[in-house]
Amino acid sequence: MTVRLRLFASIKEETGRDQLTLELPDDARASDVKAAVAAMFPGTARLLPTARIAIDQAFVSADHPVPPGAEVALIPPVSGG
Amino acid sequence: MFQIVQEPIRLDPLYDHLADPRAGAVLVFTGTVRNHHEGEDVSGLTYEAYAEMAEKEMARIAADMQQRWPLHRIAMVHRVGALAIGEIAVAVGVSASHRAEAFEACRYGIDALKAQVPIWKKEAYVAGAQDRWLENPESCRS
Numbered sequence: 102m103t104v105r106l107r108l109f110a111s112i113k114e115e116t117g118r119d120q121l122t123l124e125l126p127d128d129a130r131a132s133d134v135k136a137a138v139a140a141m142f143p144g145t146a147r148l149l150p151t152a153r154i155a156i157d158q159a160f161v162s163a164d165h166p167v168p169p170g171a172e173v174a175l176i177p178p179v180s181g182g
Numbered sequence: 183m184f185q186i187v188q189e190p191i192r193l194d195p196l197y198d199h200l201a202d203p204r205a206g207a208v209l210v211f212t213g214t215v216r217n218h219h220e221g222e223d224v225s226g227l228t229y230e231a232y233a234e235m236a237e238k239e240m241a242r243i244a245a246d247m248q249q250r251w252p253l254h255r256i257a258m259v260h261r262v263g264a265l266a267i268g269e270i271a272v273a274v275g276v277s278a279s280h281r282a283e284a285f286e287a288c289r290y291g292i293d294a295l296k297a298q299v300p301i302w303k304k305e306a307y308v309a310g311a312q313d314r315w316l317e318n319p320e321s322c323r324s
Contacts, residue, residue: 109232110302111315151323155300158235163324174232174300178317181229181236181260181301182213182272182292 102127102169106134111177112152116142125167131156132163134173152177183257184240186233186301191261191270202254205277207284210257211292213272215265219316223308229262229271232300236260243294247276250290251283258291260301271303298322 106121113119116138123137131154138145153160155174156167167173183199193210200208215227240258247256257275265271274291278284295301297320306313 107232109300110230110304114315151317153322153324155232155235158232158238160298160322174235176232176300177302177315178321178323179296179298179300180303180316180318180321181231181299182296182318 102129102167104129104134104167104169104171104173106138107172107174109174109177112138112145112148112175115144115148123173127169129167130163131161131165131167131173134167134175138175148177149175183259184237184244185259186231186236187259187261188263189261191259191273193270193273196257196259196273196275199257200255200275200277202277204279205254206279207281208275208277209281209284209288210273210275211288212270213292215267215269215271217267219305222305222311224267225306225308226264226266227271227306228264228304229260230302230304231260231262233262236299236301239299240295243291243299246294247287247291251278251287253278253283253287256287256291258295260295260299262301293320296320
């Protein structure tokens with residue numbers, strides 16, 4: 102299945118991309134998204150462990166299933182305020 | 183009122199939003215850009231947000247605040263883009279019948295925003311140090 106991945110801040114800068122289209126297995130979990138990004142952009146390895154994952158604009162746990170067509174996002178530690 | 187905005191944050195509309203005839207306390211916290219961070223002189227900040235999710239996350243925090251305290255109105259606004267020293271980056275406001283719950287709730291609101299709303303700042307320094315993305319100590323991590 103195909104999902105749209107949005108990237109921000111340090112991860113956006115490291116990859117030079119604010120958006121990726123990922124091809125994932127149909128039974129993919131949120132953590133598989135990190136593995137896919139690490140494979141495409143090895144420079145993100147230091148940034149991925151602390152990043153949270155959001156699906157359709159809400160935080161999810163690592164084992165959360167990724168629905169087809171979802172908008173997935175990698176959320177590095179935040180620094181608003 | 184839960185907004186990510188590009189333009190300077192204006193407080194008058196925020197106070198208008200918080201107005202409520204039952205309120206005896208209207209409290210607004212503003213976070214401003216300071217000129218120093220960990221011993222370095224800061225020249226300015228650039229904020230970025232996942233705006234659609236940030237606004238939803240603010241609304242989730244506000245719903246949580248409503249559960250915990252008897253509040254009348256809540257507002258959260260965060261600015262993005264390049265900000266100069268002294269400018270308002272964030273405003274969190276509440277109205278309540280009495281000040282005790284207003285202070286507690288407002289503190290909770292800004293703390294939760296800093297921990298979980300998807301907004302990031304990149305700091306630029308006066309003395310040549312490389313610009314860098316910051317991480318709030320209270321930020322939730324995977």
